[in-house]
Amino acid sequence: MTSVFTRIIEREIPADVVYEDEQVIAFRDIAPRAPVHLLVVPKSPDYADVVELAAGDPALLAHLVATADALAREHTGGDFRLVFNTGEGAGQTVFHVHAHLLGSRAGMTEESLGEL
Ligand code: AMP
DSSP states (O other): OOOHHHHHHTTSSOOOEEEEOSSEEEEEOSSOSSSEEEEEEESOSSOSSHHHHHHHOHHHHHHHHHHHHHHHHHHTSSOOEEEOOOSGGGTOOOOSOOEEEEEOTTOOOGGGSOOO
16 A cells, blocks of 8 residues: 555655655654654655665665764754654554654753654
């Protein structure tokens, strides 16, 4: 089944896109849990979670992480959290691999992580 993220990539539904290249797209989470809450998403629909991505295309995972780092320098001042919910029991709701990039220019503490 087509994921909501594929529909965003195909521009079938709107999103606040902050970055895009041939391999990944990044947009603001619709229900932010931090002052900066971006989703960094490989365009390929082939990987349901980060374990599949790491096994199937480690270079794409590395590109996703490098993209998150570049976006954090732009949006949070540099430091960030990268969260990959993996499995329903961990709160994953969209089975098209994505990283939650969380941060704040004011800094974050353990307490400010929030529920994902
Ligand atoms: P997860 O629960 O880890 O699978 O994360 C899915 C995330 O996608 C949640 O944080 C949702 O708020 C977010 N989300 C779902 N639909 C949209 C959408 N149309 N635009 C932006 N973010 C979305």
